[in-house]
Amino acid sequence: MGGKESREIHHYHEDKESKELARQTQEQMKALRGQMEQQQRMSEENHRKHQEALLKLEEEKAAELRRFEQEQAQNQQRHQEALRRVEELRADEKAAALQRLQQEQENRKRDEERARAESEKQAREAEEHLAQELQRERDNAHKAKLEKWQRLKRDYPIPDFLKNYVNEVSENSAADADRELHVNVALLGDSGTGKSSLIKAILKHFGVDLPADQMPRISMEGDGTLEPSRFPLAILGQVSLWDLPGQGTAKIPSMTYLCNMGLKYFDAICIVTDGRWSEGDDNLLVAIHYAGIRCFVVRSKVDIAVDAGVEDKGWSQTETLSHVHQQLQTQTRLKSHRIHLVTCRERFWKDFGSVDDFCKHLKQEVQASLRDEPVEQHFDLEPQEDVNMDEFDDWVMAPPGPVGVEHPRLDAGNSCLKPVVKRPREAGA
Ligand SMILES: Nc1nc2c(ncn2[C@@H]2O[C@H](COP(=O)(O)OP(=O)(O)OP(=O)(O)O)[C@@H](O)[C@H]2O)c(=O)[nH]1
Ligand SMILES: [Mg+2]
Incomplete structure (x- = not known):
C-alpha cells in the first residue's frame, strides 16, 4: 500500500463523508424545505383562515347591517304605520268633530231660523195688531173729525168765499188722508x-x-x-x-x-x-x-x-x-x-x-x-x-144774534185770559 492508495482511500473517505454531508445537507435542506413549505402552507392556511374569518366577519357584519337596516325599515314602517293610524284616528276624530260641529251649526241654524220665523211671525202679528189698532184709532179719529166737521158746518155755515178752499172732511177716511x-x-x-x-x-x-x-x-x-x-x-x-x-x-x-x-x-x-x-x-x-x-x-x-x-x-x-x-x-x-x-x-x-x-x-x-x-x-x-x-x-x-140782542162779550178790559163764563145758551139759540 502506497501513498497513492492511502490518498485514494482518504479521498474515498472524504468523498464518502462529503457525500454523506451533502446527503445530510440535502436531507436537512429537504427537511428545512419541508418545514418551510409546511410553514408556508400553515401560513397560507392561516391566511386563508384569516381571510375566511374576515370574510365571515364581513358577511356577518353585512348580515348584521342588513338585519339592522331591515329592522330599521320595519321600525320605520311600523312608525309610519303608527303615524298613519294616528293620522287616520285624528282624521276620524276631526271628521267626527266636524260632523258634530256641522250638526251643531245646523241645529243652531234651524233653531235660529225657527226663532226668527217665530219672531217674524210675532212681529207680523204685532204689526197687524198695531195696524188694526192704528186703523181703529184713525177710524175713530176720522169719525170724531167728521162729526166735528159736520157739527161745525151745521152750526157755522162756511162763508161762500171760502167754500172751495176749506178741507172738507170726506166720509171715507182713506180718501180723506190722501187728498191735498x-x-x-x-x-x-x-x-x-x-x-x-x-x-x-x-x-x-x-x-x-x-x-x-x-x-x-x-x-x-x-x-x-x-x-x-x-x-x-x-x-x-x-x-x-x-x-x-x-x-x-x-x-x-x-x-x-x-x-x-x-x-x-x-x-x-x-x-x-x-x-x-x-x-x-x-x-x-x-x-x-x-x-x-x-x-x-x-x-x-x-x-x-x-x-x-x-x-x-x-x-x-x-x-x-x-x-x-x-x-x-x-x-x-x-x-x-x-x-x-x-x-x-x-x-x-x-x-x-x-x-x-x-x-x-x-x-x-x-x-x-x-x-x-x-x-x-x-x-x-x-x-x-x-x-x-x-x-x-x-x-x-156763536153766530151773532139779531141787532139789539145782547152779543156775547169778552171781559172788560184788554185781558184775553179772563173770558166771562157765558150764561147757558137758550134752547134753540
Ligand atoms: N207809513 C206806513 N203806512 C202804511 C204802512 N202799511 C200801510 N200803510 C198805509 O196805511 C193805509 C192802509 O193800508 P191798507 O194796507 O190798505 O190797510 P188795510 O188794513 O188793508 O185796510 P182795510 O182794507 O181798509 O181794512 C194805506 O194808506 C197804506 O199806505 C206802513 O208800514 N207804513
Ligand atoms: Mg185791505
Whole structure:
C-alpha cells in the first residue's frame, strides 16, 4: 500500500463523508424545505383562515347591517304605520268633530231660523195688531173729525168765499188722508191797519208776481178792502193768503166779523195792529186762541212809531222798537216770538221792520199745519182753570144774534185770559 492508495482511500473517505454531508445537507435542506413549505402552507392556511374569518366577519357584519337596516325599515314602517293610524284616528276624530260641529251649526241654524220665523211671525202679528189698532184709532179719529166737521158746518155755515178752499172732511177716511190739503191763512184786524199792504209785501217776499190789478188793494181814505180776497201763495202747496176787510167800520161791524169771516175754517190767523190794540183785536185774539188756531200778531207801520219816538220822546230807533214790542206783549200776553214788528215801507228794511222774520214764521206755521202738529201754547200765562172751554169756544164763535140782542162779550178790559163764563145758551139759540 502506497501513498497513492492511502490518498485514494482518504479521498474515498472524504468523498464518502462529503457525500454523506451533502446527503445530510440535502436531507436537512429537504427537511428545512419541508418545514418551510409546511410553514408556508400553515401560513397560507392561516391566511386563508384569516381571510375566511374576515370574510365571515364581513358577511356577518353585512348580515348584521342588513338585519339592522331591515329592522330599521320595519321600525320605520311600523312608525309610519303608527303615524298613519294616528293620522287616520285624528282624521276620524276631526271628521267626527266636524260632523258634530256641522250638526251643531245646523241645529243652531234651524233653531235660529225657527226663532226668527217665530219672531217674524210675532212681529207680523204685532204689526197687524198695531195696524188694526192704528186703523181703529184713525177710524175713530176720522169719525170724531167728521162729526166735528159736520157739527161745525151745521152750526157755522162756511162763508161762500171760502167754500172751495176749506178741507172738507170726506166720509171715507182713506180718501180723506190722501187728498191735498188747503192751508188758509187770514190777515185780520181793524180797518186801515195795513193788512193789504202786508200781503203785498209777503207776496213779494215769496216771489209771487201778479199784475197790478190783481195785487191787494191798498185803502185810501176809507175805501179799503170790502170783500175777502184770496192770494195763492205757492210756498208749500195749496196755501191761500186771505186779505180780509178790516172790522169796525159801518159795513163790517165787529160784532158779526168773526162769524162772517168764517174764522173757524182758517189754519192760521195774523192779527194786524197799527199801534192801538183795540177791544176788537182782543176779542179776535181770544177767539182765535180758544178755537185752537195758530196765530201771530203783526204790529204794522213801525216806521211811523220810530218817527214818533224820535219826534215825541227823543228815543232811538232801538228804544222805540223795544218799547213797542214790550207794550204789545203786555197787551196781548202772547209769547214774544209771536209778535212781529214790520213796516211795508221797503226803504226802512235795511234798518228795521223787514218782513223776512215774519215770512219765515209764516212758513213754519204752514208746515206745522200741513203736518197736523198740535197748536202750541201761544200765551205766556195759562188761561184760568175754571173756564169752561167748550162753552167759551161756543159763545166766542156763536153766530151773532139779531141787532139789539145782547152779543156775547169778552171781559172788560184788554185781558184775553179772563173770558166771562157765558150764561147757558137758550134752547134753540
Ligand atoms: N207809513 C206806513 N203806512 C202804511 C204802512 N202799511 C200801510 N200803510 C198805509 O196805511 C193805509 C192802509 O193800508 P191798507 O194796507 O190798505 O190797510 P188795510 O188794513 O188793508 O185796510 P182795510 O182794507 O181798509 O181794512 C194805506 O194808506 C197804506 O199806505 C206802513 O208800514 N207804513
Ligand atoms: Mg185791505
